[in-house]
Amino acid sequence: MTLIDVAKVAGVSPITVSRALNRPDVVSESARKKVLEAVRVTGYVPNMLAGGLASNKSRLIAIFVPTIAHSIFAETVQSLMDHLTAAGYQSMIGLTGYSAEQEERLLGAVLGRRPDGIVLTGTLHTEQSRLRLQAAGIPVVEAWDLGAAPIDMQVGFSHEQVGQAIAKHLYGKGYRRFAIVSVDDSRALKRSRSVATQLQALGIETVPMMLLAAPATVQSGREGLCRLLTDGHRPQVVVCSSDTVAQGILAEAASRGLEIPGQLAVMGFGDLSSAAHLHPALSTVNVDGGRMGELTANALLQRLRDDECKPVRVDTGFTLVDRQTT
Amino acid sequence: MTLIDVAKVAGVSPITVSRALNRPDVVSESARKKVLEAVRVTGYVPNMLAGGLASNKSRLIAIFVPTIAHSIFAETVQSLMDHLTAAGYQSMIGLTGYSAEQEERLLGAVLGRRPDGIVLTGTLHTEQSRLRLQAAGIPVVEAWDLGAAPIDMQVGFSHEQVGQAIAKHLYGKGYRRFAIVSVDDSRALKRSRSVATQLQALGIETVPMMLLAAPATVQSGREGLCRLLTDGHRPQVVVCSSDTVAQGILAEAASRGLEIPGQLAVMGFGDLSSAAHLHPALSTVNVDGGRMGELTANALLQRLRDDECKPVRVDTGFTLVDRQTT
DNA sequence: CTGTTAGCGCCTTCAC
DNA sequence: GTGAAGGCGCTAACAG
Numbered sequence: 001m002t003l004i005d006v007a008k009v010a011g012v013s014p015i016t017v018s019r020a021l022n023r024p025d026v027v028s029e030s031a032r033k034k035v036l037e038a039v040r041v042t043g044y045v046p047n048m049l050a051g052g053l054a055s056n057k058s059r060l061i062a063i064f065v066p067t068i069a070h071s072i073f074a075e076t077v078q079s080l081m082d083h084l085t086a087a088g089y090q091s092m093i094g095l096t097g098y099s100a101e102q103e104e105r106l107l108g109a110v111l112g113r114r115p116d117g118i119v120l121t122g123t124l125h126t127e128q129s130r131l132r133l134q135a136a137g138i139p140v141v142e143a144w145d146l147g148a149a150p151i152d153m154q155v156g157f158s159h160e161q162v163g164q165a166i167a168k169h170l171y172g173k174g175y176r177r178f179a180i181v182s183v184d185d186s187r188a189l190k191r192s193r194s195v196a197t198q199l200q201a202l203g204i205e206t207v208p209m210m211l212l213a214a215p216a217t218v219q220s221g222r223e224g225l226c227r228l229l230t231d232g233h234r235p236q237v238v239v240c241s242s243d244t245v246a247q248g249i250l251a252e253a254a255s256r257g258l259e260i261p262g263q264l265a266v267m268g269f270g271d272l273s274s275a276a277h278l279h280p281a282l283s284t285v286n287v288d289g290g291r292m293g294e295l296t297a298n299a300l301l302q303r304l305r306d307d308e309c310k311p312v313r314v315d316t317g318f319t320l321v322d323r324q325t326t
Numbered sequence: 327m328t329l330i331d332v333a334k335v336a337g338v339s340p341i342t343v344s345r346a347l348n349r350p351d352v353v354s355e356s357a358r359k360k361v362l363e364a365v366r367v368t369g370y371v372p373n374m375l376a377g378g379l380a381s382n383k384s385r386l387i388a389i390f391v392p393t394i395a396h397s398i399f400a401e402t403v404q405s406l407m408d409h410l411t412a413a414g415y416q417s418m419i420g421l422t423g424y425s426a427e428q429e430e431r432l433l434g435a436v437l438g439r440r441p442d443g444i445v446l447t448g449t450l451h452t453e454q455s456r457l458r459l460q461a462a463g464i465p466v467v468e469a470w471d472l473g474a475a476p477i478d479m480q481v482g483f484s485h486e487q488v489g490q491a492i493a494k495h496l497y498g499k500g501y502r503r504f505a506i507v508s509v510d511d512s513r514a515l516k517r518s519r520s521v522a523t524q525l526q527a528l529g530i531e532t533v534p535m536m537l538l539a540a541p542a543t544v545q546s547g548r549e550g551l552c553r554l555l556t557d558g559h560r561p562q563v564v565v566c567s568s569d570t571v572a573q574g575i576l577a578e579a580a581s582r583g584l585e586i587p588g589q590l591a592v593m594g595f596g597d598l599s600s601a602a603h604l605h606p607a608l609s610t611v612n613v614d615g616g617r618m619g620e621l622t623a624n625a626l627l628q629r630l631r632d633d634e635c636k637p638v639r640v641d642t643g644f645t646l647v648d649r650q651t652t
Numbered sequence: 653c654t655g656t657t658a659g660c661g662c663c664t665t666c667a668c
Numbered sequence: 669g670t671g672a673a674g675g676c677g678c679t680a681a682c683a684g
Binding site: 338339340341342345352353354357376378379380381382 | 654662
Binding site for chain 1: 369371372373374375376378379384393394395396400401403404407408411416417418419421428432434435436437438439440458461544545573574577580581599600603606
């Protein structure tokens, strides 16, 4: 079934069918009716490969995420996809979480589909990849960060500020013996280092930090606490690089009979909607992933409509939620 | 940058470039080298829209999932995508979790990309959608179920058997006062009803069942237990339609000071890798989502290679894990 | 092993 | 408001 078949059935020229489907307002009422009816009768499904080739527009947005399972970005991606779908765009998810080599292959394959735009949630691992992205000449939004040297647009927050907020808040509550359990990922490290730096500025000399291999798992969180205690550290509060790590800490603490937050307070980090029920006394820094997805979609769609509009840079902020009674 | 540019640089004809890239084995060593070098120099990225249009093969697999955030299918999708990527296919995720109307539009849009195959994880909501899928004439795999009237291939397990296994196991442990908290989703209902039916066969007359609106959330799980208790039920064990619901039950039980599993035992259901750390005494029926993804990919890839191979129907089974000490 | 020819299904441009 | 011609970038089929 092609446009031509539909045109024959409708008794108009192929181009009129195309217009009736893509720019209904530019076609007469009667022509549009005939075409729509013919589409219904024939069960015609427009071929977007052909359409994209001819128009040089794919109506496709590529979304890069480190992983999809238990991802801190899940809400963002869901919301982003919803908003893009509503605007008539489709999304293609690329999983970057593995080797840098695989990431480059993936980028090549995705770029081959000629997406109209690209969203990055995690970070691209190689400079080469960043260059190819730039070379593609399409709008790019980096989400979940507000780092230096943006490729194009950014929608996110400052990981340094998160770390500072955590340090100040916990210090203000009177804690003096800290520990950090962090995944070895660039943004997680930004937050963790910022916590340590700020604590030092407040006079806390030593802040033991356990570094775990990415990706974060509950299991690695458990191990983090184990090693901390084995090494002889006795923190009053553990700052985690993510809620997943925090969950591991909580599980390990439970199995050791440690009272939360009395004997050990825990601070997590993650998406607003995912952490709420992990533990009644788990404090967290929350980010609204859904909103970030929406803002990302808006930034992209605006640029897609108006190529010359100024590049967006949105600070979505974050919220420190204290659930500790102490 | 087009194939023709590369051909000029390499000093061969366009078709040789095409072949060097797509079927390297049918091209001479020297030609291949020249082409690869020219590709490197030019930074050429093949246009898959054009390629797909010409060859009538998109190297694209569509994956339909109800939702991506906190999804029971996350591991399956991740694994599936990994395996498809390794085989040179890209995946396009469609989110079906909302209105039936939206689902039909989505299906139309996705079919417009001419995917080479389709994977369904959740169920399609309308008959119309099923028909369009059949009409597309491409391989379809339904995952996470082994229901009657398969569209094409199936990789999954029997939800009825899950229900029966749960009922028999808990009855065998001596429980006599049951309750079910289930989400209102076709497969969840299959499991929950099967539990109730089997319990009745074992002589348990009344099994109160709380039905919650989909999608399952931790919050709805909490409410399920609240309503159960408010209604005067005092179950020894609550069977949940998913781990997410179970998590809600656990949270609510904790806030009421109910001992798990002494005062209230809980049975969940879900993916192997996600439930492990929710609660030390949470029993579950586990399904290996990663393996299901792999088997799904294999079924699809095999069919894609050999169009005439017999349609696959794989029972992946499930595992009942009892973590209760009682 | 390599090249030529033709066309995939649609949209752009320009004319009416 | 509608149509005719041409081409988007690539590959199938056939020829050499």
